[in-house]
Amino acid sequence: MARHFGDDWLIPALDPFNESWFTAGKITVQSCDDCGVFQHPPEDVCGSCQGTALSFVECSGEGTVESVAVVHHPVHPGLSDHCPYAIVVVSLDGAPGANAIGNILNRDPGDISIGQRVRAVFEPAKDAKTGADLLIPQWEVV
Amino acid sequence: MHGQAVVAGVGESTYYVRGRSPDSEFQLTCTAIRRAVEDAGLDLAKVDGFVSYMDQRNDPLRLAHALGIDELRWSNTCWAGGGNNAAAAVQLADAAVSGGYADTVVAFRGLAQGQFGRFGRPRGLSNAAQGDMGWKAPYGLLSPAQECALHTARYMHDHGISQEALCDISLACYANAQLNPRALRNGRPLTREEYHESRWIVEPFHLFDCCPENDGAAAIVVTTPERAKDLKKSGVPILACAQGLGPKYGFHAFQEKYLSGMFYGNVGEAIWQRAGVKPSDVDVLQLYENFTGPVMIALAEMGFCEPGEVEAFVANGALEGPNAKLPFNTSGGNIGEAYIHGFELVNEAVRQVRGDSTCQAKDVELSLVVGGPGYAPGSAVLFNRA
Ligand SMILES: [Zn+2]
Numbered sequence: 001m002a003r004h005f006g007d008d009w010l011i012p013a014l015d016p017f018n019e020s021w022f023t024a025g026k027i028t029v030q031s032c033d034d035c036g037v038f039q040h041p042p043e044d045v046c047g048s049c050q051g052t053a054l055s056f057v058e059c060s061g062e063g064t065v066e067s068v069a070v071v072h073h074p075v076h077p078g079l080s081d082h083c084p085y086a087i088v089v090v091s092l093d094g095a096p097g098a099n100a101i102g103n104i105l106n107r108d109p110g111d112i113s114i115g116q117r118v119r120a121v122f123e124p125a126k127d128a129k130t131g132a133d134l135l136i137p138q139w140e141v142v
Numbered sequence: 143m144h145g146q147a148v149v150a151g152v153g154e155s156t157y158y159v160r161g162r163s164p165d166s167e168f169q170l171t172c173t174a175i176r177r178a179v180e181d182a183g184l185d186l187a188k189v190d191g192f193v194s195y196m197d198q199r200n201d202p203l204r205l206a207h208a209l210g211i212d213e214l215r216w217s218n219t220c221w222a223g224g225g226n227n228a229a230a231a232v233q234l235a236d237a238a239v240s241g242g243y244a245d246t247v248v249a250f251r252g253l254a255q256g257q258f259g260r261f262g263r264p265r266g267l268s269n270a271a272q273g274d275m276g277w278k279a280p281y282g283l284l285s286p287a288q289e290c291a292l293h294t295a296r297y298m299h300d301h302g303i304s305q306e307a308l309c310d311i312s313l314a315c316y317a318n319a320q321l322n323p324r325a326l327r328n329g330r331p332l333t334r335e336e337y338h339e340s341r342w343i344v345e346p347f348h349l350f351d352c353c354p355e356n357d358g359a360a361a362i363v364v365t366t367p368e369r370a371k372d373l374k375k376s377g378v379p380i381l382a383c384a385q386g387l388g389p390k391y392g393f394h395a396f397q398e399k400y401l402s403g404m405f406y407g408n409v410g411e412a413i414w415q416r417a418g419v420k421p422s423d424v425d426v427l428q429l430y431e432n433f434t435g436p437v438m439i440a441l442a443e444m445g446f447c448e449p450g451e452v453e454a455f456v457a458n459g460a461l462e463g464p465n466a467k468l469p470f471n472t473s474g475g476n477i478g479e480a481y482i483h484g485f486e487l488v489n490e491a492v493r494q495v496r497g498d499s500t501c502q503a504k505d506v507e508l509s510l511v512v513g514g515p516g517y518a519p520g521s522a523v524l525f526n527r528a
Pocket residue numbers: 032033034035036037046047048049050051
């Protein structure tokens with residue numbers, strides 16, 4: 001499957017915070033072992049109880065569109081052929097309070113609205129420099 | 143210590159469309175500072191402090207040398223990017239003067255993007271995006287307009303606000319710019335029809351919801367009331383300042399508790415409490431508008447109206463002209479005058495108290511300026527009549 005913005009589009013540089021999100025092939029969210037709070041993006045310290053024991057918890061991979069912005073003006077030349085495109089904020093089932101950013105792959109930008117139920121799909125990508133294999137979470141309207 | 147320090151003068155360079163300044167950024171900045179000190183009737187050599195914000199490139203020691211300053215006793219800058227700290231820079235100057243650390247402090251912002259490249263361009267983008275950008279760039283989320291659009295879209299959805307609210311804010315900026323010869327949009331009025339027909343940048347922002355990118359510099363001089371007493375113009379007292387530091391930064395801003403809103407609530411609370419006034423006491427408002435959406439949200443979050451009342455609050459020219467219900471961005475603001483990262487709004491807020499704005503509101507006792515665009519930290523300064 002080709003990536004939403006083409007296989008040459010930017011990938012994230014993997015680090016200990018984002019590695020699970022971008023490689024697990026499932027939706028995972030950091031949760032505090034002590035107080036159970038979910039936080040996204042992950043951090044070194046729990047912002048709720050200041051605990052430092054934090055784990056990644058697997059979620060169902062379903063969610064809800066919380067906001068949508070349709071981009072018409074490309075701010076990067078690599079996106080010129082992809083406008084208009086929609087950026088969505090998705091709340092994640094099983095991780096209250098945690099929202100992710102993504103794109104919707106199976107609808108035109110104008111057909112995406114707040115409240116739609118979505119399901120995660122994963123775009124394979126490769127970091128040519130490090131050789132790392134990525135599975136970038138994206139979304140489809142259910 | 144509120145009310146101890148006063149603004150004795152304001153100045154600015156000529157403002158230019160991005161990249162068209164014949165002068166370097168440092169020259170523009172020196173010009174604005176020199177004019178502010180001249181406006182105050184002070185001796186340039188006696189300036190003893192500089193404050194700025196947002197990775198200011200014009201180093202205070204280089205400025206002190208070029209401007210012939212006798213002795214530099216205070217230099218400081220606010221952390222964080224964007225124009226958030228436009229008003230917080232005034233707070234730093236107020237703190238220096240009120241605390242007795244310096245007598246005559248210049249707060250300023252200068253930029254020349256022809257010389258240094260576009261400010262808002264996405265940075266750190268190679269094949270692999272780092273840190274905060276790593277969460278956003280793979281999804282094509284690259285610009286402040288796009289981020290503000292996600293908050294604005296949700297806010298409009300939650301409170302039943304239509305596109306007309308954003309249009310009315312933009313129209314007010316353009317209308318007020320027609321009265322201001324310094325404004326880059328002077329001579330270029332905007333109609334409601336043109337607004338709606340203009341291209342989308344990122345929905346819900348049309349072209350005219352977004353401020354342009356400009357080059358120039360603006361500055362004010364803050365000094366003690368004693369020193370200001372002998373000056374040609376009476377100084378404008380700094381009644382209260384606030385910075386809104388909070389947890390909502392970077393990618394965290396999209397989390398559930400922050401998504402439908404921006405970051406003005408705590409700035410509002412702090413400024414009203416410190417000044418002992420309420421929003422309806424404000425006679426004239428300068429509110430940072432990189433985009434119209436954050437203005438709409440700020441009006442409600444700072445307590446000027448309820449969220450569900452925003453559209454009615456800004457409708458029917460309520461923000462437009464000197465006789466508006468709430469005179470707003472009277473110089474034209476970031477959108478209509480020039481985008482000097484919000485510092486031109488500070489100059490205008492001072493002018494409103496002095497009575498020499500090009501869109502002068504009547505009987506101004508309280509003049510508020512708010513730095514934005516809504517990400518932490520926000521900032522505000524309330525000026526009052528002496
Ligand atoms: Zn915890």
